[in-house]
Amino acid sequence: MNFLLKLAGVGLLVTGLLLAIRPDFFGKFSTSLNAYQMIEKRVKWGVLIGMGGFMIVYTNWVSWNLLASALLLSITLGIILARLIGFALDGFFTKQSYWLLIEIVALVIFWLLYWKQRN
Numbered sequence: 001m002n003f004l005l006k007l008a009g010v011g012l013l014v015t016g017l018l019l020a021i022r023p024d025f026f027g028k029f030s031t032s033l034n035a036y037q038m039i040e041k042r043v044k045w046g047v048l049i050g051m052g053g054f055m056i057v058y059t060n061w062v063s064w065n066l067l068a069s070a071l072l073l074s075i076t077l078g079i080i081l082a083r084l085i086g087f088a089l090d091g092f093f094t095k096q097s098y099w100l101l102i103e104i105v106a107l108v109i110f111w112l113l114y115w116k117q118r119n
Contacts, residue, residue, distance in 0.1 A: 002059075009055025016048030020082040021089070036093050039086030043079055050078025066117050073110040079103055 019025055023041040033041065054074035060066055080103050083096065 005055050009052045011052070012048050012055065013052025016045050016050075016052055016078065016082070017085075019045040020049065020085045035090040036096065038090045039083065039093070039096055042086040042089075043082050046079035046082030047075055048078070049081055050075035053078060063117070066114070069110060069114040069117055073107065073114050076103055076107045076110055080107060 020042045023038070023045065029041075051074070054071055057074070058067070058070050080100065083100055083103065087096065087100075
């Protein structure tokens with residue numbers, strides 16, 4: 001069972017990364033999007049990246065508190081990674097950097113919560 005979870009995690013991680021790089025993979029967007037909107041389209045695939053990373057790394061399936069904090073931590077990390085992919089491919093925007101800063105603060109909070117529950 002653990003092997004199947006890790007295999008599914010690899011599939012989710014790779015799919016999330018590919019869709020974050022090419023968000024128009026399933027079809028062209030109906031309207032022309034500016035670079036800011038393209039980053040926002042990429043960010044939603046960060047959830048798949050985070051879920052895949054969570055399924056690959058996480059092994060303690062007993063504690064629900066620890067599981068929830070690890071899931072929030074990994075999804076936030078996936079969203080940050082997708083936003084950084086958007087920065088690299090679409091350019092840097094000040095408003096996007098504010099969102100990145102908010103996500104980093106949330107990541108630190110979720111990491112502290114995970115660390116406190118683990119100890």
